[in-house]
Amino acid sequence: MMLPMARAATTSDVFNAIAEPQRREILLLLRAGERPVTELAQELGMTQPGASKHLRVLREVGLVRDRKAGKQRLYGLDARGLRPVHEWTGGFERFWNESFDRLDAYVQDLKQARQEE
């Protein structure tokens, strides 16, 4: 028997990990340097467990690393995992430049179709 499958686990894929807006916010903040969990939660207006859970996902895909500092745990950025995403989207760069005329023609078609309604 074949059981149905759902979406791939977020923890296995960087694309999925950064699909969450709050996780993207965390990564942006961490560009300024390491931060403890509570500080992140406070600055982003989320609860401490919420921040911890997002950080766990980010850690599992390797986008952040953590370091014990006394009573606290400092999270820091490891942006290397973002490079494949950058390169993947970069593979489309010539398409979002090259195709302006084709797109313009398409937009004209839309306008015309709308007037004919």
Added chain:
Amino acid sequence: MMLPMARAATTSDVFNAIAEPQRREILLLLRAGERPVTELAQELGMTQPGASKHLRVLREVGLVRDRKAGKQRLYGLDARGLRPVHEWTGGFERFWNESFDRLDAYVQDLKQARQEE
């Protein structure tokens, strides 16, 4: 009363739309030019309804556009929506270059800490 919210709808966000591996495959294929649904489904080894559903998501975030061609419906790439993703990840470029020494230092710390156990 406050009802809980789940993940943001995939149709509202390009990041979410490209979180799906099969949707990324579709986009890659469309770089070679417009294709009808059945051809996409066949080349990617998925069912026709499966392809249609993924194409619908991609259309709703604006990454593909469709055009009627007789009995068929041709899907074409509109890569402009990928540009924000490229730029967002690009904002981390200096971190996946610059931080090699910091990462080295971090690895050294780990080794040292391990020896002190």
Added chain:
DNA sequence: GCATCATATGCCGATATCGGAATGCGTCAA
């Protein structure tokens, strides 16, 4: 030890997601 602060984890409910299968709808050709 005990209290306290910082963080992680577990459980829950609501919803989103994905694949499969069946079916609906539109278009073309005979």
Added chain:
DNA sequence: TTGACGCATTCCGATATCGGCATATGATGC
């Protein structure tokens, strides 16, 4: 008109996801 083709939509079941809340774990200091 009827059939065949191409594609979209719908329903379904299993699972993933996210937020909130309570609670466990862990480290520090007294």
